[in-house]
Amino acid sequence: MKAKDKAFIEELGGSADEALLSRYAYRVSDYLKSKLANRSSNDPLVKQYIPSASELEQSELERDDPIGDGAHSPVKGIVHRYPDRVLFTPVHVCPVYCRYCFRREMVGPKDGGGAAMLSQEELEGALAYIASRTDIYEVILTGGDPLVISSKQLDFILSRLQAIEHVQVVRIHSRVPAADPMRVDEKMLSVLSRFEKALYLAIHINHADELSMEVRGAIKQLRASGVILLSQSVLLKDVNDNEEALEALFRGLVALGVKPYYLHHPDMARGTGHFRVNIEDGQALMRGLQGRLSGLALPRYMLDIPGGYGKVPLEPIYIRRKGDILYEVVDYKGGVHDYPPKK
Ligand SMILES: *Cc1c(COP(=O)(O)O)cnc(C)c1O
């Protein structure tokens, strides 16, 4: 690592420890460097991107592959866990490396010196798998970050998916609009706008402070290109684990035409214990936001079950059985009301 990068990390109160930086990839985009400069070590953006000595602490329950992708990968670049949809990961690098990343053992430039992008042959293999499985209705481009590939490569992949009849929906998951908004350029926008099937883009963003002028501009252009915009966030201790932060984030997104889709409970990735939140606390946050935010602004609170068993909602339950004849429903203010079961 360059001395300049080390100094930058240390100025922001982070750790540039060799063992840490050789284990987990570090990178911040030039855009983010300008945004991070002069912030304090407990700033929500600094916490997301600047390495911390806490990452060297591991618990026995943490895993290399916390959500069990490996168990469901039939060919390189594909994870097929649910019958109707696959993850397609053409690239394993990102514009930035989030310190809580659930794929932190897989992403980054290291990977035994291998290429960042799937080879042409591997891409063909992944596309052939998708073409051969007529039950695949939705393809989710993820990574790494699929929007770091060139517009030409993106165009190639989207055109091929366009031609597979049973694929009706394509979803892209990306950190680029929030972490490197200048990458959202005319070429990328024109590739996205040419795609004729339903195209969704889930923007990874965790804090309202990330909605800078540049990020807002990128989101507006993406919207104008006809892509349907969603967001996904990770619930992170000392970054966004309070009602005010989540409210500001979700309201900010909805006002930009982005529907908050998922709030992920943090995964059991190695060295990420300092980001973890109790499930009860996450549920209390969701309870607090219910009624205070419109349905448009409320994402689902999700857990990815370790081992590859898929995602489940963790939202609080508002209804319970009351004796044999009734239910009790709790409203958003805590009031309790009877509700009859269907006769
Ligand atoms: C998260 C995930 C999906 C997408 O799940 P949705 O609930 O549809 O957003 C699909 N496949 C795998 C393997 C996943 O991890």
Ligand code: SF4
């Ligand atoms: S952008 Fe996604 S895959 Fe890349 S480091 Fe962040 S969380 Fe991990």
